[in-house]
Amino acid sequence: MKIAAIIPVKTFSNAKTRLDLSQQQKEDLCKIMLEEILHTISISPQIEKTIIVTKEKKAIEVGEKFNAVIIVDQEEESVNSAVALADKYLLENNFDASIVFPQDIPHIKTQDIDFMLNYKAPPNFAIVVPSRRFDGTNALVRMPVDLMETHYDEDSYKIHMSTAKEHTLNVALIFVNRIMLDVDNNEDLEFLLGQNEKPQITEKIKKILESK
Numbered sequence: 001m002k003i004a005a006i007i008p009v010k011t012f013s014n015a016k017t018r019l020d021l022s023q024q025q026k027e028d029l030c031k032i033m034l035e036e037i038l039h040t041i042s043i044s045p046q047i048e049k050t051i052i053v054t055k056e057k058k059a060i061e062v063g064e065k066f067n068a069v070i071i072v073d074q075e076e077e078s079v080n081s082a083v084a085l086a087d088k089y090l091l092e093n094n095f096d097a098s099i100v101f102p103q104d105i106p107h108i109k110t111q112d113i114d115f116m117l118n119y120k121a122p123p124n125f126a127i128v129v130p131s132r133r134f135d136g137t138n139a140l141v142r143m144p145v146d147l148m149e150t151h152y153d154e155d156s157y158k159i160h161m162s163t164a165k166e167h168t169l170n171v172a173l174i175f176v177n178r179i180m181l182d183v184d185n186n187e188d189l190e191f192l193l194g195q196n197e198k199p200q201i202t203e204k205i206k207k208i209l210e211s212k
Helices: 023-042 057-065 079-092 110-117 156-165 186-193 199-210
Strands: 003-008 049-054 069-072 097-100 125-130 137-143 171-173
Touching: 003 023, 003 079, 023 049, 023 057, 023 110, 023 199, 049 057, 049 079, 057 069, 069 079, 079 097, 110 125, 110 137, 125 156, 137 156, 156 171, 186 199
Parallel strands: 003 049, 003 097, 049 069, 125 171
Antiparallel strands: 097 137, 125 137
């Protein structure tokens, strides 16, 4: 089974607006988190290829370092339109399934991906991992790739669950703590830094926060 990861990446200068950080700190944080998730995905035996959809130059440079496929999204309309661009590429290249990840879940580990994919049930299935606050979707697995359109917005995980059930009986809502830890605001960042999951990435983030 050919499985690809899709990571839509917003232009760093326009991202993380709810964080009380300087512009440079936010951009550095985005880069560090993207590098970490790409590193994790690159060593996962389950994922054959990573697709990054972005127009952010620094994200493209990071993606190339990890041999990701880069799809340039000049319009940057929405996460949904970015995923649709990746879906088109995956269908043209005969991928069986995809996992959509955000770029801001740096604590993800390969065993989390393995655990999540234990619930796959070919020939068609969907798996949803919500965010810690249960107001978003931090992983969305779809087989086939075009099983359903994505609906990233407020309470997206609920919409993804209901939409998936319209297309397949094989739908799973999975709780994977490290995947559920995203960074949207200062409270999220403090919570993330309080976990002892990846000391190395914690130190990198702390150095960013200490910089001016």
